[in-house]
Amino acid sequence: MKLLKPENPVGIIGYGAYIPRYRIKTTEIARVWRGEGAGPIREKSVPGPDEDTITMSIEAGRNALARARVAPESIRAIWIGSESHPYAVKPSGTIVAEALGADSSISAADFEFACKAGTEALIAGMGFVGSGMARYMMAIGMDTAQGKPGDVLEYTAAAGGGALILGPAAESAAVLDGAYSYVSDTPDFWRRQTAKYPEHAQRFTGEPAYFDHIGHALRTYLDETGTTAKDYAYVIFHQPNAKFPQKIAKEAGFTPDQLAPGLLSPFIGNTYSGAVPLGLCATLDIARPGDRILAVSFGSGAGSDAFSLTVTSKIDEVRALAPTTQAYINRRTEIDYAVYAKYREKIDFDR
Amino acid sequence: MKTNRSSKQGPAITGVGRIRVSEYWDRSISSLAAEAIRLAVSNAGDPPIDAIYIGNAFGTILSRQANLGALIAAQSGYRHLESSTFEAAGASGAAAVRAACLAVESGFVGTAVAVGVEKISDVVTSEAEDAKNLTLNYEYETAQGLTADGQSALIAARYLKTYDQDRSIFRSLVLNSYENAKKNRYSRNNAGLSPNVYDRQSCPAAPLGLFDIAQLSDGAAAVVITRAASVENGGNFRPVRILASANATSQLSIHDRHQILVYSAAAESASCALNQAAIRLKNIDAFELSDATAIDLILSLEAIGLCRPGFGWKADRLALNQGGGNIGRGNPTGASGIYQIAEAIDWLHGQPAPKTVFVQALGGAAATAITHILASE
Amino acid sequence: MENPRHWRLKKQRYALVGEICPHCAVKIFPPRDVCPECGLEAKTSYQFSGKGKIYSYTKMTDGPAGFRQNAPYFVALIQLNEGPMITAQLTDVGDEEIKIGSPVEMVTRKLREDGDQHGAILYGYKFRPVLQEVSA
Numbered sequence: 075m076k077l078l079k080p081e082n083p084v085g086i087i088g089y090g091a092y093i094p095r096y097r098i099k100t101t102e103i104a105r106v107w108r109g110e111g112a113g114p115i116r117e118k119s120v121p122g123p124d125e126d127t128i129t130m131s132i133e134a135g136r137n138a139l140a141r142a143r144v145a146p147e148s149i150r151a152i153w154i155g156s157e158s159h160p161y162a163v164k165p166s167g168t169i170v171a172e173a174l175g176a177d178s179s180i181s182a183a184d185f186e187f188a189c190k191a192g193t194e195a196l197i198a199g200m201g202f203v204g205s206g207m208a209r210y211m212m213a214i215g216m217d218t219a220q221g222k223p224g225d226v227l228e229y230t231a232a233a234g235g236g237a238l239i240l241g242p243a244a245e246s247a248a249v250l251d252g253a254y255s256y257v258s259d260t261p262d263f264w265r266r267q268t269a270k271y272p273e274h275a276q277r278f279t280g281e282p283a284y285f286d287h288i289g290h291a292l293r294t295y296l297d298e299t300g301t302t303a304k305d306y307a308y309v310i311f312h313q314p315n316a317k318f319p320q321k322i323a324k325e326a327g328f329t330p331d332q333l334a335p336g337l338l339s340p341f342i343g344n345t346y347s348g349a350v351p352l353g354l355c356a357t358l359d360i361a362r363p364g365d366r367i368l369a370v371s372f373g374s375g376a377g378s379d380a381f382s383l384t385v386t387s388k389i390d391e392v393r394a395l396a397p398t399t400q401a402y403i404n405r406r407t408e409i410d411y412a413v414y415a416k417y418r419e420k421i422d423f424d425r
Numbered sequence: 426m427k428t429n430r431s432s433k434q435g436p437a438i439t440g441v442g443r444i445r446v447s448e449y450w451d452r453s454i455s456s457l458a459a460e461a462i463r464l465a466v467s468n469a470g471d472p473p474i475d476a477i478y479i480g481n482a483f484g485t486i487l488s489r490q491a492n493l494g495a496l497i498a499a500q501s502g503y504r505h506l507e508s509s510t511f512e513a514a515g516a517s518g519a520a521a522v523r524a525a526c527l528a529v530e531s532g533f534v535g536t537a538v539a540v541g542v543e544k545i546s547d548v549v550t551s552e553a554e555d556a557k558n559l560t561l562n563y564e565y566e567t568a569q570g571l572t573a574d575g576q577s578a579l580i581a582a583r584y585l586k587t588y589d590q591d592r593s594i595f596r597s598l599v600l601n602s603y604e605n606a607k608k609n610r611y612s613r614n615n616a617g618l619s620p621n622v623y624d625r626q627s628c629p630a631a632p633l634g635l636f637d638i639a640q641l642s643d644g645a646a647a648v649v650i651t652r653a654a655s656v657e658n659g660g661n662f663r664p665v666r667i668l669a670s671a672n673a674t675s676q677l678s679i680h681d682r683h684q685i686l687v688y689s690a691a692a693e694s695a696s697c698a699l700n701q702a703a704i705r706l707k708n709i710d711a712f713e714l715s716d717a718t719a720i721d722l723i724l725s726l727e728a729i730g731l732c733r734p735g736f737g738w739k740a741d742r743l744a745l746n747q748g749g750g751n752i753g754r755g756n757p758t759g760a761s762g763i764y765q766i767a768e769a770i771d772w773l774h775g776q777p778a779p780k781t782v783f784v785q786a787l788g789g790a791a792a793t794a795i796t797h798i799l800a801s802e
Numbered sequence: 803m804e805n806p807r808h809w810r811l812k813k814q815r816y817a818l819v820g821e822i823c824p825h826c827a828v829k830i831f832p833p834r835d836v837c838p839e840c841g842l843e844a845k846t847s848y849q850f851s852g853k854g855k856i857y858s859y860t861k862m863t864d865g866p867a868g869f870r871q872n873a874p875y876f877v878a879l880i881q882l883n884e885g886p887m888i889t890a891q892l893t894d895v896g897d898e899e900i901k902i903g904s905p906v907e908m909v910t911r912k913l914r915e916d917g918d919q920h921g922a923i924l925y926g927y928k929f930r931p932v933l934q935e936v937s938a
Contacts (some may be wrong), residue, residue: 124891173910395936545882554866565832570862579889584856585886586858680879680887680888
């Protein structure tokens, strides 16, 4: 059996989204670098000059705590998945834990696996809670992704993510049915230690990387659980753009309606490690008790995590306790490329 | 506060010396202070000096120099003399004057010099502006990106909101300060300020405009203080008596104050000084009040009781800041308290001569207020 | 670099943890261990809600060292719902009108770097226009 399933059933007892306020239209980026229009992603989210993965994790974490209705001192782990941890050396987790009011008797760790670092923290958390080592833990996927100026990734590299608090299934708003992870050494996208911007292998990021890994994880998960696309109310795929998740969804037999609530990239761009947790938050915002939700992440380098949830009746109690994902999407202030360059520290002060 | 001081024990000023407020790119902090000291002592008829009290706000950071006492006493030509620094932001100079008063009145010191000095132009302008922010609470104000000008702006914005006014209330007050400064030969600005230029100013910390904020400047001023009883009449300088000296503080951070629009330290220091001098406010002939920004002057007038709350900007019939104040003359922060005293003496020695002048220096956003009341006889 | 200083302030800065006076029940921020109202010892920690109103504000068109690259920015006096007033930056100010009396909520943001880009990143409270009213 390849399925990852904890001894004690585990579920999500609280969830919280975060998306920064600023937006840049992809046509504005294209105006600077190409002189003509961009692709199907309309605009992307941009963090303010005082935001980073830590501050964004704190807000998502506060939202998750508000919905979980548990004391921050009862959280036993805060694991943050990101490819944009503000420090090369020094954990994001300790700062977030301190800000959330967590106890010091806690595991705080930073995960990195390109765009699937968030779901990796989630699956590790399933084991941590499911083994009985902890009653509650918080898994966060959050990124302030950087694209090299003028590079194709600049049109999509966005900021945002979600925080999920795991606990006993009996207390949860959505029970985690199980998970599956698939990885291989595939160098499709990477960033070296001191490099500011990542590199990518262009078309190589498609078939051998995204589609192969997501395809494997998806098929295996469905086989192992004996389910098909029809068993799920909603599905969330990693969304580096709008096309990739739509293509894999169609191939696997999911309808556009199943995909729509969790497909945020057309509106805010690719939030990297934040993408699947954020898509999950947006889906939980509208899901009904009994709905099953399937999620499949992808991280370059490469790997894919598949997991599913069954929504419980508690969802209706917790939903209104924190701002919705849509509230963050609706709160938008458009900026031009000059302000974007300033906010994202693309202007060299030679400091 | 009750006092049993007799006028004979009380302190008197027997000499004044100051340099023009300006930018002295080619001179050091000790050279500026020494010149003011020597001018004051000479003005007093070269009496023996027993102590030098120095008012300075930013020397430790802008000139990277501590222990100005030893440095400046020696540079002024005095060996082994008692000398140390007093720091109370914009009220540093006034604190040095008060130290001299306490020293001579106690009998520990015969004659003291109080000198205020500020040397802004040892560093680039942005560093000098940063130094000004040392008067804020570092952990709870500076840490948030607030500046000293920003702090005044917060007070000013609230004032305008509370009294339903707009920023035009600062206009005549500032233009008047520049007009007064034209007659002050120690002022940085002698050309006045045209209303057109004022109206086109930028707003670095709205609602305060560039000209509503006094310009940081170099300066040094000194007074010689001794007991009134030991003053020998007949010299060039007509001695001026110090009838009162009072220092009061309030919370450093404006967010800790119950009433942001009430400069309670200014009120407390004023009433304490008036009590000491046994004089009523209405019997004071002229005023030298602190104006690091225009709102400081407005709220000082209200706190002291010269204007009703909300009307401090309408003090046009008052004999006020004839030397131009900090806004007109330029603001040599740690020295400005002594420039105020010197300008009060100009007033007492002028024509027509008032009998009493009320001088109040503020440190920070009126976190410290030091009042002196001077009399010609 | 001032690591010890910023480290000792972290709880209050990150999460608006102040104090409550056990004698007169006044809520205190910044914490100071002595009640500013009754003068007695007050060391009981208190978690503020982070909700408040703008009491006054100004727009800084130039910042001091460490803040210059973020100019222009707003600094405000915030009257917290629990009583105390604090000085803080406003952040995420978009199209909405900023005025005295506007409701705001606390967020934790980067304040500046300690020294330069090699120093620690300093985080702390700022306030923003209320994102979405949420039932308590």
